[in-house]
Amino acid sequence: MTRQARYTLEYPHQGTLIIRFAGTWTLHSNIPSSQELSSHIGQDINSIAFACDELEKWDTRLLIFLKTTLTRAYKHNIRVDEDGLPPGVRRLLTLSKAVPEQTASSRPATDNLVTRVGRSTLQAGSQLREIATFTGEILLALLGLLQGKVSFKPRDFFYFVQVCGVESLPIVSLIAVLVGVILSFVGAVQLQMFGAQIYVANLVGLGMVLEMGALMSGVIIAGRIGASYAAQLGTMQVNEEIDALRTMGISPVGFLVLPRMLALMLMLPLLCVYADIMGILGGSIIGVTMLDLSLIEYLEQTRKTIQLSQFGQGILKASVFGILIGFAGCLRGMQCGRSALAVGEATTSAVVTSIVLIVVSDSFITYLLYR
Amino acid sequence: MNSSAPVITVRNLTMAYGNFVLQRDLNFTIDQGDIFVIMGGSGCGKSTLLRHMIGLKPPAAGSVWYGSDNFWELSSEEQASIIRKAGVLYQSGALWSSMTLAENVALPLQHYTDLEPDVIAELVTFKLSLVGLAGFEEFYPVQLSGGMRKRAALARAIAMDPDFLFFDEPSAGLDPISSRNLDQLILELRESLRATVIIVTHELASIYAIATNSVFLDSNSKTMLATGDPKTLLQQESTHPTVLQFLTRGTGKREVCTV
Incomplete structure (x- = not known):
């Protein structure tokens, strides 16, 4: 005891x-x-x-x-x-x-406000320079590609095309159908009051083709692909794999970034078209089951409403989104620091940056087209 | 090239992260065929010095000379052509995780030579067999043990028969026997490739076993305290006490420690 x-x-x-x-x-x-x-x-x-x-x-x-x-x-x-x-x-x-x-002399004293403001300003400047350099490197790699110099493994490119395209189809289908359903619900409530249910087809068709198809596939791909690009490149940065490429004189931008960006630029417009069609189908489900329209009637109304140039508008948006998502994801990955924490930050920042860029560029393009 | 002229010269080099100075006034030369060890305590800037030398990060001040070329003043094409003559073994191995060992070793060959694919495949098999990994061509890096990954990374570093071989803590995370085997391998490769080897390490056993020249970085005085053959440094009376402490694992007894 x-x-x-x-x-x-x-x-x-x-x-x-x-x-x-x-x-x-x-x-x-x-x-x-x-x-x-x-x-x-x-x-x-x-x-x-x-x-x-x-x-x-x-x-x-x-x-x-x-x-x-x-x-x-x-x-x-x-x-x-x-x-x-x-x-x-x-x-x-x-x-x-x-x-x-421990000798305290090596730790710098805490800076005053002016020093910190100055340092953040300089950092913002160097960030801009980094973005400019990165853009330049991508353009150079692209130029090299146009001259017939393939700086990456074709196998990598096709792998990214598969992940970004085919493997995204289920989630894009689900979201696009549901967005179509939502749009037609919102329209139906108002249009039914005038007995103009048939115009639900116009609303859903135009809404999907002009806006929602591109926007929704952009947001899904930003979360699915943009984040994974940032995480992949960030982890390679942590493992010194990117340094290893640099010291071998192989441009990490040409070898790693270009195939990823090309895959996105190619697949996002295609996904957008697919999402448009799925959305219209989603809208027709409501039209047929709740608004007493026949499927033929609904689709015919949709066909009369939408012109090819309007499809083109959505595809243009999706192409821009593809470039922006690939850019944000790869940039954040390449800028990543050398710790697990930094990879997490890069991933989050890639998604946030992508979505902000998508919405901003969307409003900008819409403004330009309807000016 | 004249064999007695230094192949790498570091002059008045200062390393810094922002305002925080890691090391200043580094001056040393590396001769053709040297096994040059960069030694010092943890966090004194050994790996950063290596990054300055292999062109990954420009120094805050001072210069790195390859022969008669001031590396950081060169155009990026000229820098790339110098670095192409260097093989680097990174601390973590840094094998490209999405590729098999064969593809890892083959990539620099595919990029810089016009060799036929079957010649490259033979070269890859040969380089892998040099490091004792024959038959592992189709393995991915994650499927290997730490020691095997180090050796595979070494095979990639020697893929282009480099003039300079840089090693960042080659024996980190290896058991004493694997680490000794790696030392033997480095010695043999230097003989057969006639390369100049630059190693960052604080492994005393390997320092005595292989080094012919060295520099000692100190984090308190923020500069180098000695340069020369570590075995000579151990015997000289003029050697700085901090260096002696390091070379004798703090015992002060002037004898070569071996495993």
């Missing part, structure tokens, strides 16, 4: 204090407060000794307690005789004093 940790104070002569430890002094036992002991160490004492004959078990908990006492003793210039402590305790105390303090 272990006994409660406690200590007693003895004053054999004037100015001498003996601290007698008894019981179990471990992390699991109840330790008296060192504050109380400290209050006994003051001006009237000039030497401290220890007695540990009744001490049963101890661990670092005792050392922490002793440290506080010793610090106070040194502050008052009291002589401390450590001989009474167990040898293990003495060794650990010596060891804890032996480790030299």
Whole structure:
């Protein structure tokens, strides 16, 4: 049975204090407060000794307690005789004093506001330069490709085409059909009031073809592909794989970024067309089941409404989105730092950047086309 | 090239991250055929120095000379043609994880030579057999142990028969025997490829086993404290105490430690 940790104070002569430890002094036992002991160490004492004959078990908990006492003793210039402590305790105390303090000179002092603002401004400038360099490298690689220099493995390119195209079809189908359903619901409620249900086909058709097909496939691909590009390139950055390419004189942009971007530029317009069709089908489901329209009627109305140039508008948007998503994903991946945390940040930032760019460029293109 | 002239010269090099200076006033030369060790405690900037030398990061000040060319003043094409003569073994191996070992080793060959695919395949098999990995052509890097990955990365580094071989902590994460085998391999490769080898390490056993020249970086004084053959440094009276501490694992006994 272990006994409660406690200590007693003895004053054999004037100015001498003996601290007698008894019981179990471990992390699991109840330790008296060192504050109380400290209050006994003051001006009237000039030497401290220890007695540990009744001490049963101890661990670092005792050392922490002793440290506080010793610090106070040194502050008052009291002589401390450590001989009474167990040898293990003495060794650990010596060891804890032996480790030299880290020199603080190497850490820069915290900067003031002006310095920090200045540094962020410079950083923003260098970020812009990085983006410009990256764009230039991509254009150069593209130019090389047009001159017949394939800087990447064709197999890689087809793999990205497959992931970005075929493997995205299920999720694009689901989302596009549901968006078509939603659009036709929203329209149906209003148009039914005038008995003009047939115009739901116009609403869904135009909405999908002009806007939602491109936008929805863009957002899905930003999450599915943009994020994975950033994570892949970021991890390669962490593993020094990109450095290894550079030192071999192989351009990482030509070898890694170009096939990814080309795959996206090629597949996103196709996905957009597919999403348009799925959306119109989704709309027709509501038209047929809830608005008493026949399928032929609905599709004929859609055909009359949509012109090829309007399809073209959606495809133009999707092409721009493809470039932007590929750009954002690859840029964030290439800028990635050398830690797991940085890869996570790069991935998040790639998705956020892509979606912001998609929406901004969408409004810009729409404005230009209807000006 | 005159064999006695230094092949790499580092002059007044300063390394810094922003305002934080890692090392300043580094001056040393590397001769043809040297096994040159960059040594020093953890975090003193050894790997950063390597990055300056292989063209991944420009130094804050000072210069790196390859023969009579000031590397960081050259155009990027000229830089690339120098770096093409260098093979680099990265700390983590840095094999391209989406490719098999054969494709990893073959990539530089495909990129820089007009060799027929079957010649490249033979070269790849040969380089892999040099590092003891014959028969592992179709394996992916994740399917290999750490030591095998290091060796595969070495096979990739020597793919183009480089004039310079850079190693960043080759024995990090290897057991003493694998690490000794790697040392042997480095020695043999230097002999057979007649390459100049530059190694970042703090493995004392390999330092004594293979180094012919070295530089010691110190993080407290932020500069180099010694350069020369580590075995000579160990015996010289003039050697700085910090270097001696390092070379004797803090014991101060001037004897070569071996495994």
